[in-house]
Amino acid sequence: MSHEHSAGDPHATPDAAARRFVPTTPYHPRLTGMTACGNGSLDDSLDPTQWQGAVGRRNQIRHEPGNIFAEFEEGLFPGAPGVLDGHPHQAHVTSGTADPLVGISQTAPGSTGAVRLGNSRNWPDAELSCEVLSKTFIVPLDQPFLSFWYAVVQHGGPDNHNGGSQAYFRVRVTDAQGVLIPGAFSFGNGLGALTNSGYPDDTLVANPKHPLFQSAESGTSDPYLYKDWSCAQIDLSTHLGQQVTVEFITADCAHTGHFSYAYIDNICGTCAGSPSGSFRYACEASDHCGAGKICFDYSLPSKVDKQGLSVTGEVSIQLQLIQNGVTVLTLSSGLLIRGERHCFAIDPAQLTGLNPALGGFDIRATASFSMGQVPLGTMVTGTPHEGVTAGRNNDYRLRCPSCDEIARNQAEQLRRRCATKRKHLARVSCHCPPGVASGCGCGGGCSESHGGAAESADLATPALAGVAKAVDCDCQGHCDCKAVTWPSIKPCLSVAWADSDCDGLEGNDVEVMCISVCNCHSNLGFSNLVIQQIQVTDAHGRPVAMLPDGTPSIQVVPSGPLCFGDIGPCRGKDQPSCVTRELAVSLRGAAAGSYRLTFSGICFDVVHHVQDEQCFVLPVCKD
Template sequence: MKTTTQFMLAVLLLITSITTGQIYKDTIIEVKERKLNYEYNVRWSKDRLAKEIEIFKQDQFKPTLKSSDQITSLLNQIPLSPDPCRNGGFEDDYASWTGLSLKHSIEVLPIENGLILNPGIASLPFTGLSSGQNYTSIESTGLDPIISVASPSYPLQRTAPGTLGTKSLRLGNDQPGLGAEGVAKRFVVTAENAKYYFKYAIVMDKSHSDVGGVVNGSEVFFMAEAVDMSGITIDKVIDIANPTNPFINAVNNGSKYYRDWRCAYLDLSSKIGEEVVVMFINSDCARGAHKGYTYIDDVCKECKGTEGFIELELEGDGCINEKNTYAGNFDIPKGAVNPSISLDIYKSNSVVATNITPTIVSGTYTFDVPATTFPNQTAGTCYDLVAKLTFQLPDLNGNLQTVTQYSSNPVGGVQDGEISGINNDVCFCDNSQGAYCCEAENLVDNANFEAGNTGFTSDYSQTATTFPGEYNVTNTAANFGTTVTDHSFCADPVTYASNNKYLLVNGKTQQATSSTVWEQTLTGLEKGKTYKVCANFKNMPQCTFDILPEVTLEAGSSNTMFTVNMNPLDACAWQNETINFTATSNTETIKIILNETANGDGNDLAIDDIYVGELADPNLAITVEHDGLTKDIKGSLNSSGTTDDTLHGSCTEYHWYVAEITSYPSIVIDWNTFAHGNNTGSNLPPSASVPTATNWDLTTTFPGYTFSDNKMYIIGMYTPACECYDSGFTYQLTFNAKSDKKSGLTDSQQQAIIDAILNGLTPNKESISTEQRASVYPNPIEKNTVIRLQNDKIKSIKVMNITGGTIIDKKYGEDKNAEDLNFSKFANGIYIITTQGISGKTYTKKIIKQ
């Protein structure tokens, strides 16, 4: 009998929705020819019922929270918080949060549009415990008082699992009556809080969804919403009490629902630098009889979901290569079935391609995506990428519901990928990189042919068949019965993994002349400057009468002729040819010309990685030391000593020169004393004391050359143009004096020097110089040095290491004659500082970092 009574009571509860002694029934109310459902307490008196119905009708005519004037008025009343994450765990109770007193009295979709102000901004806390009243509380660690004792019970925590604090915020009481309450915060979005994380859990009644659990706008719900200052939604999270949500759990014979703690975030990345308002709102049912409350915790604390998540790790420079790997981590909840992962490629917020074949290993996935998967592969075309995880979970009706989790959540129903903004996750880059002969800027357009048949002209016509007199930009030499591998890929298959195209030429034979198979006109050159041209060539095999291509590389008025003769069976056997030319104007034409006069088969070649660039300044520097006791003079490349005796690149040719100076500052050389030499020998003047020439190494005392007392010498070095470097020329003037009589200085001059040391220079002292010159101090250095110009201002500064690499390159617009340079992040060694003054004069100084 007891069991039967309990069963009947459970049925009665389910049918009549008894809530703490209150019995609710449905009635239909007409408001302006609209029939609305309203639930009332059968214990209300007729007067109470009439009054409640009248209030309900009046609510239908009130502007909703989202009405423009309502929302803007409300938002501007919320104080601007200097810290968006202040008190995100509610450890300081309500500090930094603003209260929202609302009401859910309009049944409409989307469901949050049914909220009205009641009255809106209000002081926290809300303390109403009765039907229809607003309520908030600061909760402490422990179990929820309803779900923890329900049937079946569940240990739902009042604070977020894993939180570092001991408190949380509860929105809502356990009484019905259309009540809705929330908290809000207004702040400026930064990159650090662009994903505004939070955790929440909900306890709610089953409410009046339509048949099958279809939402109709009357239900109990929780909302997290971010809006701009005009009330436009930026992003939102909505959770509704209906049985089709597979993350909703039921207790007490289905009359009470709960959702365990969930990690979520609002994506604010489109509003960085702008003011936004974030609102957390809990709402009762819009028909009056069902209610719910929500716990909020760990606002601004980054977290991962426990209801399935997927992350996409975009690495590298964002350039799409021939082969691309995109990977990440994922997790599915307990009980999930039929999981699948796909990679969606978006263009302008629309999916244009999908890859559904990942490799999955222990919670990680990998997609191998060829470039051809992207619809448009033109350089400069960009896409967004989104990894999508789907799985199925049973809902309260026993039906399998499909759940979709994205690596980047849609914002307002729009998906824009991992990086905020449209079409900016990955791009087909302008691939101008290649294994060129020099590292300086390449002036050739489409120098590696990766952009296809563009940037050049030819006497030949372009076809895929590539018959004699035709060419093609391709990644296969199958038409020639052989294999050719891209020159850059051969040089470094890791750095140039995506390089695979080259120019294939089917050369004519038995013609009267030659044809230009590749031509490009360069502009922006500097007249009088020397430029280097490099190109790589490969000949094709022929069965009989194989003619090796004879090619002329022509640059301006310079040219070089050569025969291309590499192993045609070696796919990476490329022949590099170079030529230097001096620009006679700012425009020069570069040509590759093929001789067509020979008889036989063949005359076919591949061309790749063409380079034209200005020869680099070698920044030649020497140190000259004079020993006042022995009259010996030592010269050394770079600093004194042999540890840094290295020329630029792999160049080895140099020439020391020495001669007496008979006049200064207008330098006049006594050519009878001129000598020069290097590591292969020296050419000494006729008066040399050593009859046979000796080597002058990169550090040398110039053996065989006699330095006289009280003489000035010019000592310098010349290096011819080599590899990617222009010729170098430098010198120093040294006065060789051993005499105790301080020859050249009068007694009065000696005394003036001593006076300047002891008393400083005076304005009328003739020794004050107006010469333009540069100084660096300190030198050697450990961290900083200052370069200072005298009687000049700084236009630009370039610092290069001993191998010719540029580590600092700065231009100045302000009026300054000194600059502090920081070398702390650079290795110890020799550095060359080249300073350009506004006067046009160039100053070169060498420093040592130790």
């Protein structure tokens, strides 16, 4: 931007401009524990642990890239007397009081607090003509976009400014080296299109021809030009997990005669109801595989004109189909001038350029808003590398999986998750007193416990190893796989838990346990196996203690039924056939001690196979 002064500007004061401001504590963006959304509501205060600030002179802004405000004084200056020039530069404001110059609310809709950046004093009366409010943080992996609400009040338009000298509001987004992140933020450059002034997309200057700017009498030949509250979005999707700095900047005009200040609010809030438009991925209305649709909800830009009539703008949506992080196809909605939802018809068989071997694609959509052909900015959903869901090529599957495929995938996921569980619950008889444990459970009956009260233990311990050796199976993958002696036939149940050897069940805890039902018999299968009820009691079978709110101190979810389907014969020694399900044990204020986990109503059909019944004829009909 130009820092020259126009001799023809009646507001110019060259003597004041010639004096140089020397900061005592130069501003430098720092990563000091700030988060993207910390103190984002701004309801109660401006938290100095979540924000940095600076003030200085516009003509001392350095050129890009890097710390262009290195000659500014660092700090937050709400306007206390004796602090610099005494005028407010970063001031917390509250709802209930209108802006004194143009009458708009000082806070965003529904908010009770905001920050005003800048003031209505123009240089040299204010001495310092430029303000900064910034955040430096690591972009969360699950938060690629940052939204905020803003309103702007400026004095003087483009008619008496040239060479980029107009007062402005800017949103500057840089990486850890102070380099601008391309495409991170845009006001739409609607003003640049109107004035051919060349202001960058991240800079907003007042223009009475802009559809969302209004004017108010100032008592001078130049009116106040203001833009009421609306929402905007910063796209940080290219820098997930990396350091960025977001700087909100207000600057008086370069000729020292006109001011600019802005209100900022609701960092990380929703953009619903924004006059400049809003946009979101309508996941619940979209399909996710096969021939279907991908939908997006939007609201059109809107305003009320001087005659009191409602005027709406338009939006166009560009949908990128991405495979392995590369856009392979872009679909366009065209210009939308009404409605609230647009759905793109998706037929993978008709989409050219997609690689079917990848199984699916990711999506990223950009909504471009305008009113009267004046661009108003964009909003985006989905990252360029992974779309809207973490992982590649999984936002939309080219083919919908069958029920059998879903079942196989779920079984494989359970197998992988449960294979890492480090502990198993020891067995205890459902009907014998404490201190007496059953064998494996495959044969039934009560036998003396080798280890005293039933406790959770690793099967590698000598005590449990002896139990496993004394019986035909231990239900965790070790079995002789011999023919059953009819009719004593039972499945083997095991309960595994703990993701590490240090894991333990505590009085206030939630633990996910794996229930495995195994078949250690070679010549029969279990069909339609269901556990109807799962209960937890104390060691004597009595109900667990109740909490003051009337709920048990230990609960099992689900409490039943738990369906396991069909479990075929074992495949060989140490190769039982097993089906696994998960359940959660919730403990709230539970007393320490041993409890009993009982599986009741283990219902199943026994299917006895002979050798020739293991072969089946698969009839295939002619097409």
